Amino acid sequence: MHLNDLSSCSSFTRRSFLRSASAVLAVGPILTEAHFARAAALDAAVPEFSMKGIxxxxxxxxxxPSEAARKAIADIIPNGGRYAPPLYFDLMKLYAEQMxxxxxxxxxxxxxxxPLHFTVLSFTSPxxxxxxxxxxxxxxxxxxxIAKAPIHAVSLAKDYSHDVRVMAKADPNAGLIYICNPNNPTGTITSKEDIDWLVANKPASAVILVDEAYIHLxxxxxxIDHVKAxxxxxxxxxxSKIYGMAGIRCGFAIGRPDLLKKLMDYGNSPMPITGMIAAQASLMDSDLVTARKKLIADTRNDAFAWLRANNYSFIPSQTNCFMIDVKRPGPQIRNLMAQDGVHIGRSWPIWPNYVRVTVGLPSEMQAFKxxxxxxxxxxxxxFNEMPPLRSRRDGVVV
Incomplete structure (x- = not known):
């Protein structure tokens, strides 16, 4: 697509592109997985962040990123002085076609x-x-x-899926019901049948937000059929996950135009051209998802076999992370492992004796073991001789 082809794009996409630079609403800090990981490291008394270690x-x-994405990034660097709106519309068109x-x-x-942050702000309130x-x-x-909305946190079901029937009844005035599927941190699945039931039985005014960040794994x-309907x-x-672009940045919100418009009222930063071109190259690589899904699953299943052989308790996962019950405060184990240069993930308040582990390369998982x-x-x-555990906010609760 060339600049003179912009008229072929829908008026909605043109308006949303322009609106992204004009919103002035105060939306508070947008937190990512990196923020929570860093806060957990501080909690475990790991003093400074370093990319060294595992x-x-x-x-x-x-x-x-894939080889195709890396090449696309390298090729577009000379055009880094351009905003390149055609890339924006090309990527949206390709993604819409694939979805x-x-x-x-x-x-x-x-x-x-x-979009997670903006969706919550759009549909919740006091x-x-x-x-x-x-x-x-x-x-x-x-x-x-930030929205000063009441929060109803419903315990997972016995199979570690979302307990959608309890969630649907949590509040008749619910504004947003959030389903992370597969779930982070457990890597477990909520069945399509349960999500279908929730969509059919939710409070009338509620929007369902389904976070499918890990679905390719x-x-x-x-x-998506509910959006189509x-x-x-x-x-x-x-x-950021299967495509390996967490540091390059690209993602999508998918929904009815009237719902997406509410998100756009909170603005949107201009997309980096490296992120757009890498995403496009990734989408056009037909073998990428299948190959990476198998590699990560093989490495994960090897770790599971080792955990079972050593009688460690864990929650079986279908993604690139899993939870282990360490039978003691999780930060203590994180602290000890950090001294070896192996940095594992955080605990959650409801499960203080569990730690989350991301699936790394086979060599990294050997060091983990x-x-x-x-x-x-x-x-x-x-553990009595270790530095005291700290609980920090710094914008994040851990």
């Missing part, structure tokens, strides 16, 4: 953190609550706090 703490993909929805049903963002699972990804709750079925559903997707066993074999008395 990082299994932020659900990143150590494979990075099977009209182009005005998708909106591109620099990752999925911003009189319209935010309903979520517990534990789940925390960023939605932080946005709800799993066998879960997307809720015009339901009160918004879906989030990101290129060595360090984890060493930490778990450490006598309890040794």
């Amino acid at each position: 990082h299994l703490d932020a659900n990143e993909n150590p494979l990075g 099977g929805v009209p182009v005005d049903h998708v909106q591109v963002y620099d990752g999925s953190s911003a 009189t319209r609550s935010f309903v979520c699972a517990n534990p789940t990804y925390e960023a939605g709750q932080r946005a709800a706090e 799993s066998d879960a079925t997307s809720a 015009g339901k009160d559903v918004v879906i989030l997707r990101t290129f 060595t360090s984890f066993k060493k930490a778990m074999d450490t006598p309890a008395a040794a």
